[in-house]
Amino acid sequence: MALQWYPGHMNKAKNQVQDRLKLVDVVIEIVDARIPFSSRNPMLDSIINNKKRVIILNKSDLADSTSSKKWQDYFESKGINTYIVDSKHSNNMNNLINNIKKEVAQKVEKYQKAGVKNYRIKAMCIGIPNVGKSTILNRFAGKNIAVTGNKPGVTKNQNWIKTKFDFDIIDTPGILWPKIEDEKIGLKLALTGAIKDSIFHADDVALFALDYFKKYYPDKLKKVYNLSDENLGYENPELLLFLTKKSGMKDDFDRMSEKIMMDIRKGVLGRYTLDQVDEVENAIN
Ligand SMILES: Nc1nc2c(ncn2[C@@H]2O[C@H](COP(=O)(O)OP(=O)(O)O)[C@@H](O)[C@H]2O)c(=O)[nH]1
Numbered sequence: 001m002a003l004q005w006y007p008g009h010m011n012k013a014k015n016q017v018q019d020r021l022k023l024v025d026v027v028i029e030i031v032d033a034r035i036p037f038s039s040r041n042p043m044l045d046s047i048i049n050n051k052k053r054v055i056i057l058n059k060s061d062l063a064d065s066t067s068s069k070k071w072q073d074y075f076e077s078k079g080i081n082t083y084i085v086d087s088k089h090s091n092n093m094n095n096l097i098n099n100i101k102k103e104v105a106q107k108v109e110k111y112q113k114a115g116v117k118n119y120r121i122k123a124m125c126i127g128i129p130n131v132g133k134s135t136i137l138n139r140f141a142g143k144n145i146a147v148t149g150n151k152p153g154v155t156k157n158q159n160w161i162k163t164k165f166d167f168d169i170i171d172t173p174g175i176l177w178p179k180i181e182d183e184k185i186g187l188k189l190a191l192t193g194a195i196k197d198s199i200f201h202a203d204d205v206a207l208f209a210l211d212y213f214k215k216y217y218p219d220k221l222k223k224v225y226n227l228s229d230e231n232l233g234y235e236n237p238e239l240l241l242f243l244t245k246k247s248g249m250k251d252d253f254d255r256m257s258e259k260i261m262m263d264i265r266k267g268v269l270g271r272y273t274l275d276q277v278d279e280v281e282n283a284i285n
């Protein structure tokens with residue numbers, strides 16, 4: 001399969017992440033709530049060391065809320081506090097910021113005991129492209145922010161967004177690449193719009209989507225495409241071909257595939273989650 005990143009880029013990205021990790025007290029890892037496993041790169045687990053980390057399940061407005069809760073429980077069972085967030089519609093991140101501050105409370109206390117007044121917590125957001133890093137940064141920044149210049153004592157050209165919470169965030173998020181170690185992960189990334197359409201054929205994505213929704217969300221499929229129980233019993237590719245005809249596209253299954261993909265991306269079929277906790281072993285390690 002086509003790889004979007006050459007090893008050189010990977011190493012560079014990894015080094016950049018590693019360097020900037022040193023500057024912060026806490027890492028805010030952002031994943032897409034619809035694919036909490038497929039939208040993260042486990043490399044972060046190995047380079048994070050003892051750094052405090054929280055996970056944000058973003059785009060929760062698009063995800064199946066039962067699944068989001070399961071993923072939250074899963075990550076928390078691994079010792080990582082996890083927050084279900086819809087950064088597109090919610091502009092109040094105060095609660096989240098206060099919770100993240102609690103993660104580093106001990107460290108702040110230690111500094112205070114040592115005589116450091118007004119210690120400002122330093123954080124960085126990190127995640128694969130398109131999970132909502134910039135959106136969340138803007139939310140954190142609110143309207144009271146100023147992007148400050150170089151901070152004494154830290155790497156040059158590192159700009160910090162100052163929030164009103166004794167809490168500063170690096171203004172450019174850390175970017176990891178998705179780890180497409182099997183085709184399914186790639187198809188899920190394509191279906192949610194996380195990776196370029198050109199990497200997979202629309203019909204492969206649509207066939208995957210139909211199989212997945214048949215298994216996990218049959219009622220959504222039935223409702224949106226007006227299918228009977230009998231229709232739903234069709235195996236692929238019959239189901240795709242049937243839908244193509246039914247939608248008046250004759251045998252243009254490419255066009256129908258495109259439509260199915262876009263319908264799912266836009267949420268026409270409602271909320272869904274494509275990674276199931278019980279189908280993924282050791283999502284975090
Ligand atoms: N529905 C929904 N869309 C979101 C959410 N957060 C971000 N987006 C959208 O996802 C797309 C990518 O967001 P962006 O912040 O640019 O992602 P980045 O590449 O990680 O910086 C944009 O179209 C956002 O409007 C969310 O919580 N819900």
Ligand SMILES: [Mg+2]
Nearest residue numbers: 130133134135
């Ligand atoms: Mg961005």
